[in-house]
Amino acid sequence: MFSPDSLQPRMMLVNRFSCTLKNQSVKIGHCSKVPRNVNMEKLQHGYLFPEIERHELLHLKKYPNANVIDLGIGDTTKPLPTIVTSRMVDFVRGLSTAEGYKGYGPEQGEKALRKAIAAEIYKNLDIKPSEVFVSDGAQCDISRLQAYIDSSVIIGHAGKFVDRIGKYENIEYMTCGPQTDFFPDLHTISRPQLIFFCSPNNPTGHAATRKQLQQLVDFAKVNGSIIIYDSAYSAYITDNSPKSIFEIPGAREVAIEVSSFSKLAGFTGVRLGWTVVPEELLYSNGFPVLHDFNRIVCTCFNGASSISQAGGLACLSPEGLNAVQSLVDYYMENARILVNALTSLGLTVYGGKNAPYVWVRFPGSKSWDVFAGILENTHIITIPGSGFGPGGEGYIRISAFGQRDSILEASERLKYLLYQEKL
Amino acid sequence: MFSPDSLQPRMMLVNRFSCTLKNQSVKIGHCSKVPRNVNMEKLQHGYLFPEIERHELLHLKKYPNANVIDLGIGDTTKPLPTIVTSRMVDFVRGLSTAEGYKGYGPEQGEKALRKAIAAEIYKNLDIKPSEVFVSDGAQCDISRLQAYIDSSVIIGHAGKFVDRIGKYENIEYMTCGPQTDFFPDLHTISRPQLIFFCSPNNPTGHAATRKQLQQLVDFAKVNGSIIIYDSAYSAYITDNSPKSIFEIPGAREVAIEVSSFSKLAGFTGVRLGWTVVPEELLYSNGFPVLHDFNRIVCTCFNGASSISQAGGLACLSPEGLNAVQSLVDYYMENARILVNALTSLGLTVYGGKNAPYVWVRFPGSKSWDVFAGILENTHIITIPGSGFGPGGEGYIRISAFGQRDSILEASERLKYLLYQEKL
Structure with a gap:
């Protein structure tokens, strides 16, 4: 998504994970002349x-x-609401009828679902359906945005892993402990290109306050950074902390929001998420990030399952909500x-x-x-x-x-x- | 997946597509200091x-x-068999019960499905379930393998687009017309790293013969190339042309096969596919490609929808087949x-x-x-x-x-x- 040459994300708050496997090297076949991506070797093993x-x-x-x-990995355990499964059942039954069968849908997601996400999740926030991209889950979109540590490592952006401190050299790890109310001290940070920020936060469970998020947006604007805001747990907010970065004035000019039905509705196995890219967010040359994200989605992805999308739409109906x-x-x-x-x-x-x-x-x-x-x-x-x-x-x-x-x-x-x- | 620096795929038979959007540049927001990936500008517009x-x-x-x-875009139109939808209905209904609810599944796919693909699609070909990776469709895996033209362009492998000839400079386009029985003249080609080959072919409808595929495998072995073999239409083969590259002796040492339920079972909207990476396929340093592909899948993907996977398993039952x-x-x-x-x-x-x-x-x-x-x-x-x-x-x-x-x-x-x- 971002330039492989010029991009050096120096600050990332990474609080999401991906699995791995034992990196054992075995020789049981034929060596091609295709070199291994040397960056793969930099990935840390003990996941x-x-x-x-x-x-x-x-x-x-x-x-x-x-x-x-x-009580380890945060996987949902409660059955899905019948209002959601019954709509999916109807949709699946339809797939075996001439009237209900549907083939390829738009890569960006069904119009009705994009509209419902804009209207229900971003009520009064003026998010346009055309700014909403339906995905098969937040992890996949974060990876398409190259904002995971491991994705950055693979693409060669993360730099060397420094054993002594347990960190990659081009990634700035922000300690967010109780002494700073779980928010980074932005004065100590050199200009980052991408800022990955997850709120409510996994693992600390802290939801950033309105004041904190305003600071973050202002910081990004001054520094020309892009915030990748992971709001996968926003439905769990019970006080008046913002549920979306787009509640903050100015955020449309600096932020992308990635979210998911996984924790909102128990869709961890069903696979459905979305990403919002506002029109006002531009690269340094004035080109809209939205257009390139659309191109990436269309090139690397063929849309979320139509069945999952029918389920997502049911979640956003009044009874579903x-x-x-x-x-x-x-x-x-x-x-x-x-x-x-x-x-x-x-x-x-x-x-x-x-x-x-x-x-x-x-x-x-x-x-x-x-x-x-x-x-x-x-x-x-x-x-x-x-x-x-x-x-x-x-x-x-x-x-x-x-x-x-x-x-x-x-x-x-x-x-x-x-x-x-x-x- | 492959090294962004050292990889220059010089030969690709690309017969698959992805969508695009108008590349119009507009300034309506805030210019960040994040440069646009210059490679995005090389993508061709008129898709x-x-x-x-x-x-x-x-x-x-x-x-x-x-x-x-x-009769343009090849989208399926026939309803799904009821044996397939009724299994999916059962699965979805189960999701609203305590016994039937399932959260995250393995990124590589459900064991039962990996086993069924190995046993039914690759009958007698000794493909291990652990070599089968379930995906949300062939396009997504081909993109994860960086074997689409557009993915190669984005990552910076394709080189410049030469208007005069309508080609990217680092990609060799193999003309496969009737004069060569729809197979490239391998003698004229300089050593490629990746060979993308689609058979039965879209658009020509030609299925490569056993003799042709043996030539291709031998060529890859001599040159140290890796074949990315797209067999999405193999179910349509009616003569004795190979339905899988793995029917060819030696293919396990040089080939990855990408395939899909889309055209096999009308799953274009349901989204389900798979990729086979044999254990014997090694990078130049002897490291198994399988291990890195597993890591890529685990980092960039969170598994296909559990509902789609239940449908895929139904397709591979005796009645489903x-x-x-x-x-x-x-x-x-x-x-x-x-x-x-x-x-x-x-x-x-x-x-x-x-x-x-x-x-x-x-x-x-x-x-x-x-x-x-x-x-x-x-x-x-x-x-x-x-x-x-x-x-x-x-x-x-x-x-x-x-x-x-x-x-x-x-x-x-x-x-x-x-x-x-x-x-």
């Missing part, structure tokens, strides 16, 4: 989620009868239960108010030690904060995307353990 | 399908009551009707035997003139052969993916016109 899975398997080997509760709000409320009640259990023990707990993640501080401890201790003693899978980057050391993340029974049981086990051990 | 659409709209303006028959074969037979009967009509007029007609495309020669004529003449006189949309590349001049492509009524009506109109005019 977080497979590592967590490895620990889980080892644990199950040790305790084959353990009732393990997985009510139904998905119930899902969100359910997970947020889970989060409240977890927050209450942990604070009752005197722990410092962040998140859980505007996001389904609880971010727990264990001062003086290493994240992986806390993770291991909790797993060993309670059979609960969490995520060590340091796995999200150097700034997460001393924290663990607990996902509230579980069934209520598991959340209650997990709270009891954690209370018991932490009360006993003051871990 | 084929929008251009065809423009002609169709003009035609409808001129003849508002015309019964236009669209019978049902999709009926779809293929229907379109191939359409092709036979078109071929018979056109040959009865003394025209030279290729394709239509192993592919649902008919490739008709109009010696001495320009493709766009023939296209315009047919549209004006019969209200039938075709595709001018020159739109697929310089080698297609003097041809038009007719798609057989229509409803039978339209195909019969179109045949009558064409017979009448061509008999009258000997166009």
Whole structure:
């Protein structure tokens, strides 16, 4: 999407992940003369989620009868609302009739869905349907925007990985801890080209305030940067924090917003998301970013599944919006239960108010030690904060995307353990 | 996927397309300091399908009551078999139950589907399920492999566009006409890194013979090239031409195969495809291409829709395979009707035997003139052969993916016109 030669994104707040595999080199076939992309070699091996899975398997080997509760990877668990599935069922049934069959749709998404996203998600924000691009999920669009760390590495933008500090040299990692109200100190940063910002944040669960986001937009405008704003968890905001970067004056000139039905409506497996590129956002030569993004989408993508799009449209109907709000409320009640259990023990707990993640501080401890201790003693899978980057050391993340029974049981086990051990 | 610096793919047989938009530059917003990717400017503007659409709209303006028959873009028109939709309906219904709900699946696709593709599509070819990657369609994987012309342009591999000859300088366009039995003369080619080969071919409808494909595999092996083999139309092969490159000895060491349920089962809107990367295929340094492709898929993609995957699995059941074969037979009967009509007029007609495309020669004529003449006189949309590349001049492509009524009506109109005019 952006220039492979001239682009050096020096600042990125990357809080999303992708999986990996063991990078073992084996020779069992025929060597072509095609060189390997040297950038692939710079990708870091020990990827977080497979590592967590490895620990889980080892644990199950040790305790084959353990009732393990997985509050690690944030995967949705609640069934889809029947209003949504019944519309998808109708659509699928239609596909086997002459009247209902549909082949290729527009790469940018069905008009009705683009219109519904503009009207319902961006109510009163003057987003045009033509600025909305329907995707098969936020991860895919973030990758098409080259805003993942790993995508940047592959394309050669990230620079060398510096083992000593655990960072790539062309990426600026912004520590957003409680001391700065989970917002970067923008005065210390040299001019970035792309700013990746995720709010409500995964893993900290913090939703940026209006004031913070205004600072970010102003910073981007002064520096000529483009913000890639990941709002995948915006439906979980319960206070008056902005649900979209486009609530901030000036954002249309500096920001792209990437979002998803995954956490909004439990579509993690159904695959549906969207990206908003405002007309006012221009490259340095005055050319609209929107036009190039459209071209990229049309070249690299052939549209989201028509069935998923029918489901997305159902989510945005009045009954659909009510139904998905119930899902969100359910997970947020889970989060409240977890927050209450942990604070009752005197722990410092962040998140859980505007996001389904609880971010727990264990001062003086290493994240992986806390993770291991909790797993060993309670059979609960969490995520060590340091796995999200150097700034997460001393924290663990607990996902509230579980069934209520598991959340209650997990709270009891954690209370018991932490009360006993003051871990 | 491949190295952005060192890769110069000098030979590509590109017979697939992606859409585009008008590249108009407007200044209505704020210029960031992010430079535009200069490669985007090299993309050619007048893209084929929008251009065809423009002609169709003009035609409808001129003849508002015309019964236009669209045999242009090869989009499927027949409803999906009920065996396939009923499985998808069951799956979708399950998503609103506690037992049937599923969130994230593996990025590489559901195990059962990978296994079924290996077992049914590659029967007796020893493809392992772990070598099969489920995608949301062939176009997306071809783009992830950077084997589209436009993807190569965007990433900076294609070189300059030379107006005089209508070609990019780093891409070798192989003319595959009837004089060489629709196969390139491999002796005239300098060593390519990537060879993109589509068989049965779109647009010519020619399926490469076993002997031709053996030549191609041997050529790739000697030159250290990697073949990206697009077999999206293989289900349409009716003679004993290979349905997969992996029927050719040695192919596992030099080829990747990209394919799709789109034309196999009418999944153009449902979105489902796959790519096979054999373990034996290695980069020049001995590292398996499979491992990097896995990493790319995990980084840039989050798996095909679980609903589409349930549909794909149904297609590969014994009843599903019978049902999709009926779809293929229907379109191939359409092709036979078109071929018979056109040959009865003394025209030279290729394709239509192993592919649902008919490739008709109009010696001495320009493709766009023939296209315009047919549209004006019969209200039938075709595709001018020159739109697929310089080698297609003097041809038009007719798609057989229509409803039978339209195909019969179109045949009558064409017979009448061509008999009258000997166009």
